[in-house]
Amino acid sequence: xxxxxxxxxxxxxxxxxxxxxxxxHELSVYDLSETVLHKLKSHSSKVTVCKNPREVAEQSExxxxxxxxNDIVLDTxxxxxxxxKGATKGKILVDSSTTAPSVSxxxxxxxxxxxxxxxxxxxxxxxxxxxxxxxTFMVGGAESTMKRVEKVLLSMGKRAVHCGxxxxxxxxxxxxxxxxxxxxxxxxxxxxxGIKLGLNPKTLTDIINTSTGRCWSxxxxxxxxxxxxxxxSSNDYKGGFSTDLVLKDLGLAQDAATDTHxxxxxxxxxxxxxxxxSNNGFGNKDFAYVYQFLKGNK
Amino acid sequence: xxxxxxxxxxxxxxxxxxxxxxxxHELSVYDLSETVLHKLKSHSSKVTVCKNPREVAEQSExxxxxxxxNDIVLDTxxxxxxxxKGATKGKILVDSSTTAPSVSxxxxxxxxxxxxxxxxxxxxxxxxxxxxxxxTFMVGGAESTMKRVEKVLLSMGKRAVHCGxxxxxxxxxxxxxxxxxxxxxxxxxxxxxGIKLGLNPKTLTDIINTSTGRCWSxxxxxxxxxxxxxxxSSNDYKGGFSTDLVLKDLGLAQDAATDTHxxxxxxxxxxxxxxxxSNNGFGNKDFAYVYQFLKGNK
Numbered sequence: 001x002x003x004x005x006x007x008x009x010x011x012x013x014x015x016x017x018x019x020x021x022x023x024x025h026e027l028s029v030y031d032l033s034e035t036v037l038h039k040l041k042s043h044s045s046k047v048t049v050c051k052n053p054r055e056v057a058e059q060s061e062x063x064x065x066x067x068x069x070n071d072i073v074l075d076t077x078x079x080x081x082x083x084x085k086g087a088t089k090g091k092i093l094v095d096s097s098t099t100a101p102s103v104s105x106x107x108x109x110x111x112x113x114x115x116x117x118x119x120x121x122x123x124x125x126x127x128x129x130x131x132x133x134x135x136t137f138m139v140g141g142a143e144s145t146m147k148r149v150e151k152v153l154l155s156m157g158k159r160a161v162h163c164g165x166x167x168x169x170x171x172x173x174x175x176x177x178x179x180x181x182x183x184x185x186x187x188x189x190x191x192x193x194g195i196k197l198g199l200n201p202k203t204l205t206d207i208i209n210t211s212t213g214r215c216w217s218x219x220x221x222x223x224x225x226x227x228x229x230x231x232x233s234s235n236d237y238k239g240g241f242s243t244d245l246v247l248k249d250l251g252l253a254q255d256a257a258t259d260t261h262x263x264x265x266x267x268x269x270x271x272x273x274x275x276x277x278s279n280n281g282f283g284n285k286d287f288a289y290v291y292q293f294l295k296g297n298k
Numbered sequence: 299x300x301x302x303x304x305x306x307x308x309x310x311x312x313x314x315x316x317x318x319x320x321x322x323h324e325l326s327v328y329d330l331s332e333t334v335l336h337k338l339k340s341h342s343s344k345v346t347v348c349k350n351p352r353e354v355a356e357q358s359e360x361x362x363x364x365x366x367x368n369d370i371v372l373d374t375x376x377x378x379x380x381x382x383k384g385a386t387k388g389k390i391l392v393d394s395s396t397t398a399p400s401v402s403x404x405x406x407x408x409x410x411x412x413x414x415x416x417x418x419x420x421x422x423x424x425x426x427x428x429x430x431x432x433x434t435f436m437v438g439g440a441e442s443t444m445k446r447v448e449k450v451l452l453s454m455g456k457r458a459v460h461c462g463x464x465x466x467x468x469x470x471x472x473x474x475x476x477x478x479x480x481x482x483x484x485x486x487x488x489x490x491x492g493i494k495l496g497l498n499p500k501t502l503t504d505i506i507n508t509s510t511g512r513c514w515s516x517x518x519x520x521x522x523x524x525x526x527x528x529x530x531s532s533n534d535y536k537g538g539f540s541t542d543l544v545l546k547d548l549g550l551a552q553d554a555a556t557d558t559h560x561x562x563x564x565x566x567x568x569x570x571x572x573x574x575x576s577n578n579g580f581g582n583k584d585f586a587y588v589y590q591f592l593k594g595n596k
Binding site: 101124136138161163164165167168171172174175176177178179180182183185186187189190191192193194196197198199200203204206207208211212213214215216217218220221253256257260261262263264265266267269270273294296 | 399422434436459461462463465466469470472473474475476477478480481483484485487488489490491492494495496497498501502504505506509510511512513514515516518519551554555558559560561562563564565567568571592594
């Protein structure tokens with residue numbers, strides 16, 4: 001078992017840290033919130049609280065970061081008391097935050113200069129996947145590096161998929177989530193239109209699910225309440241994948257599309273739709289709430 | 299076996315008529331083109347060519363119409379030598395054209411006055427499904443009427459799904475196809491962006507297909523050439539579901555949404571995207587060609 005550093009003990013990082021402990025790893029941890037750090041320390045004697053990211057890297061063989069955005073990731077790695085200042089040859093750095101692929105590439109270049117290995121490994125599965133150790137890691141970077149940390153990753157998830165060079169994990173996540181957002185809005189438009197035309201939503205869902213409109217948003221996460229049990233739409237759109245988080249990923253997709261001159265008609269409009277939902281106070285609702293937004297309440 | 303009338307011997311109707319003959323039905327047929335009528339007659343002695351839709355209805359127990367648009371359907375049923383003039387009590391009328399639900403309702407009202415049964419039964423499966431007798435009929439109208447003609451429908455397809463009252467078959471088809479168009483454009487945007495970010499399209503497709511972006515357009519009809527065998531994208535976008543046909547269905551979805559005050563952000567934009575493809579000369583290409591349109595050729 002390894003000594004693992006965890007930086008970012010939020011909704012995701014807290015569950016991931018606890019699963020690492022459960023699987024026998026020792027941890028050095030850092031977060032801006034002293035409360036979450038002390039709560040984690042009181043949970044296990046195998047937790048060392050550090051005063052900055054550099055100290056975490058000095059004490060650990062593998063460092064995992066799980067942070068909210070591009071700027072915080074860059075700062076956490078590159079600042080004077082940052083991860084790279086404490087990372088010496090042989091250590092492996094893993095960023096599981098969702099960021100622009102260019103952020104992963106920048107951190108990699110700095111790490112590479114010091115002969116330190118770095119991979120981007122954003123996850124799918126959300127808070128529930130983090131809690132149940134069923135995350136999928138989408139990995140960009142050397143396959144040999146991924147193999148060396150696979151045991152650590154599988155202490156927090158069920159699968160690590162190699163996507164290509166550094167930044168590819170981020171690219172794969174952003175692309176998938178853009179398609180997911182488009183599918184969710186499309187499914188919501190389809191079901192709302194069908195209901196307004198007099199169709200039973202259950203009948204229409206059954207037809208879609210065995211036809212060419214079939215998609216995960218219809219058959220596994222239907223946005224109309226009570227079509228499926230145990231999905232957020234059947235529980236007042238609580239839990240799940242929040243509108244604010246899908247909005248963040250769509251912003252990254254939009255940035256990546258602008259950088260690469262890629263045309264994303266529906267991706268761009270989906271970004272604007274989720275931006276409108278968030279600005280109207282629905283940022284904490286599950287992203288399937290777009291169905292209710294389209295339906296309205298006249 | 300029944301005496302079936304078939305009106306509209308086009309790309310779809312011709313295959314459907316031949317499958318009816320193969321399954322032992324006798325046919326009375328009508329089309330504007332004398333060429334297709336005589337070709338069908340020379341194919342089988344069980345074919346009677348009629349001089350108008352009324353005559354077809356007079357000679358048949360079940361009348362099937364397979365026509366290109368709203369206006370032609372209404373004209374074929376309602377005009378002086380139209381279907382309804384020859385349809386007496388006990389006969390069953392089946393419209394397999396794709397039209398606005400309101401067209402099916404209008405024809406039904408006229409038929410109902412004369413105690414003639416009518417169902418709308420648009421199909422999915424395209425020309426290949428018509429040829430191979432694997433169509434799915436989406437049926438709107440009385441379930442008892444559907445049961446009475448099920449044997450005739452299953453002489454042309456593999457499945458008949460009851461969707462609800464008259465017009466519901468059309469509604470289900472329009473809604474599914476709108477979601478299909480959205481999914482196809484979304485999948486194309488996702489794969490194009492991924493490729494521009496350096497991902498291998500096969501790797502990205504594999505990730506999507508086991509993740510939340512999973513959809514028929516990715517796992518069964520991938521728009522990137524050579525991801526899947528035997529799909530139009532791997533054969534220069536020939537055959538399949540043409541851009542002009544998806545454009546027609548999106549126009550019907552747009553009309554239905556306007557009528558019912560339903561919001562279709564992505565459906566409306568998809569309509570405009572396929573309109574642009576058609577106006578740029580790609581109307582005959584399979585609808586997955588949108589991937590090439592997004593990719594461009596700079």
